[in-house]
Amino acid sequence: MADKPLRSQRSYGKLDRDGFIHRSWIKGTGLPDHVFDGRPIIGICNTWSELVTCQFHLRDLAEYVKRGVWEAGGVPIEFPAMSLPETQMRPTAMLFRNLLAMEVEESIRANPIDGVVLLGGCDKTTPGQLMGAASVDLPTMVVSSGPMLNGKWHGRDIGSGTDVWRFSEAVRAGEMTLKDFLSAEASMSRSHGTCNTMGTASTMASLMEALGVCLPNNAALPGVDSRRKTLAHLTGNRIVELVRKDVRLSQILTREAFENAILMHAAIGGSTNAVVHLLALAGRVGVPLTLEDFDRLGREVPLLVDLMPSGRFLMEDFCYAGGCPAVAKQLGELFRRDAVTVAGLTQGEIADAAEVWNAEVIGSPDHPIGPASGVWVLRGNLCPGGAILKPSAASPELLTHRGRAVVFEDIEDYHARIDSPDLEVDATSVLVLKGCGPRGYPGMPEVGNMALPPKLLREGVRDMVRISDARMSGTAYGTVVLHVSPESEAGGPLALVRSGDEIALDGPARTLELLMDEAELAQRRSAWEASRQPSRFDRGWYRLYIDTVLQADQGADLDFLVGKSSADVTRESH
Helix, strand or coil, rough: CCCCCCCCHHCCCCCHHHHHHHHHHHCCCCCCHHCCCCEEEEEECCCCCCCHHHHHHHHHHHHHHHHCCCCCCCCCCCCCECCCCCCCCCHHHHHHHHHHHHHHHHHHHCCCEEEEEEEEECCCCHHHHHHHHHHHHHCCEEECCECCCCCCEEEEECCCCCCHHHHHHHHHHCCHHHHHHHHHHHHHHCCCCCCCCCCCCHHEEEEEEEECCCCCCCCCCCCCCHHHHHHHHHHHHHHHHHHHHHHHHHCCCHHHHHHHHHHHHHHHHCCCHHHHHHHHHHHHHHCCCCHHHHHHHCCCEEECCCCCCCCCCCCHHHHHHHHHHHHHHHHHHHCCCCEEECCEHHHHHHHHCCCCCCCCCEECCCCCCCEECCCCEEEECCCCCCEECCCHCCCCCHHHHEEEEEEEHHHHHHHHHHHCCCCCCCCCCCCEECCCCCCCCCCCECCCCCCCCHHHCCCCCCCCEECCCCCCCCCCCEEEEEEEEECHHCCCHHHHCCCCCEEECCCCCCCEECCCCHHHHHHHHHHHHHHCCCCHHHHHHHHHHHHEEECCCCCCCHHHHCCCCCCCCCCCCC
């Protein structure tokens, strides 16, 4: 029996008409009378889908969670949530992260469950699910789908996304044949699971460990590894215990937990997308978190993990090297060791039990993979609300740069002109893309790492400074300034930039400036406001999203979803 009255008993424990209705209709699934005697009801929120390899195996993984729940004396009930396949959804999966969060929140709150296990994997799925669960604040655990196996092609490992960008540029430069390009396609994704690089999916799975909302080794165990099934089983055991002890999500997602996530993010060379997701999640639980926290905390942390796109190896190698617990061990006293986790251990206890099995993959503070980098947060008249840059994926010589802008007004303008031999651009130019922020696209797509002009690729140019209000894939690389805020659609200074304007980036000083006097900017703003056109999206989710989405520096959540909520529902359904 539970130590306190269970939430589910308000529905299943009543010996009246309402109790009859709640029990009878779920008994139709084959549940016997005795499971309603006060056992914890555990919801398994599953984003299984055949639309993407990331979540393809979650139906199977759910069965192992159920085993663990039954074994611990709970009752598992699986329910669906929308899948957000990063590689398939248009115009971008990020447009639907907040919709998934709303679905998960209301599914948990509306149904008679006492705790929840979140099964997800692809980039926006994990943060969307956790944001929704955080707004309800029941005992909650995460089981990620795990990365796919290393890609293998022509005798070497190839990584999801990262090598796609490289191969694509090589084809455009005339250095790789289309036949080889298509041959690599079949060799890159050779099992189910998420991207095998330190892209957004692997980054967010790693940050689940740092936040303390999953069992150790959740991030790195491959999706096809039998140990992931074991982890799912043990999660089923543990969630029942969390319900009995009433260990709610808000007790885990503390300020110290978010600081650990930022420290882990810097150490693993994580995806820039994690910034917007952590900001949104913090907003859901009322934990103060700002862009500056990422820069300030990240400055202390050297790059400790040698993974693509910031290094050489892949997630399978990271698993065998020791995974996130080993990284936490190497972070030492920098890590907030007293932070509690759903495992019933502190972060320090988890770190102390870990080992580094391959120092080539996981370095140490004395022998790091790279210098302290994390995420750089830029400020200046071009980004008064901030912008970010990932130095570990950039070209060092471009981190301080001055050049003339080549401006693309939107993604269609970019696609129409980037391949033109007449494009007025050289290696010192700064590519600027507008109209790709939360409102402008809508949804803030991963197009910030713009492919370079073929005329420059043929000259051997492989990187340029690129600036946009968009995001980029966690698997991408380059000297790319992202998340410029306010976005151009919201009237940010980015909207006023014209081709030929001079832009100065000083990464070490954290500045991004449009070299122009205020009078000229004011004149341009007046002209821009006079020429504004109404949004062409006037209905449905698009309209709701555009009307209420916050800017990137606030996590791009919907304004009415920020703030704590609860699991309380006071009215009966009949």
